[in-house]
Amino acid sequence: MKARVTVTLKKGVLDPQGKAIEGALSTLGFDGVDNVRQGKLIEIELEQTDRDSARKQVEQMCEKLLANTVIENYAIELVN
Incomplete structure (x- = not known):
């Protein structure tokens, strides 16, 4: 089984x-782009x-290592 964990910063965190x-997107001519947030996929x-x-098991991994739960949210997707 494969787990996909998406970690993103919580709302309000810089x-x-x-x-x-x-x-950079604006500089490249992509107008109308606003409020870009980045994250990571594990x-x-x-x-x-x-x-x-x-x-x-994956929730424990997230809580202990993969996400800083003070400033980050995580979502888990399980794939067979």
Whole structure:
């Protein structure tokens, strides 16, 4: 089973990289682009076959290492 974890900054947390991307897009002529936020995607191959157990395991990974839950949100997608 594969897990995809998307980590993004929480609303209200300054995102300087998102602002830099927004500025670069504007410079390249992409008008009407506003409020760009960036994040990261982490893919994990799991030996676990039970979806509930796999989700719990990945949630623990997120809470302990993959996301700084003070300033970041995470979303988990499980793929067979």
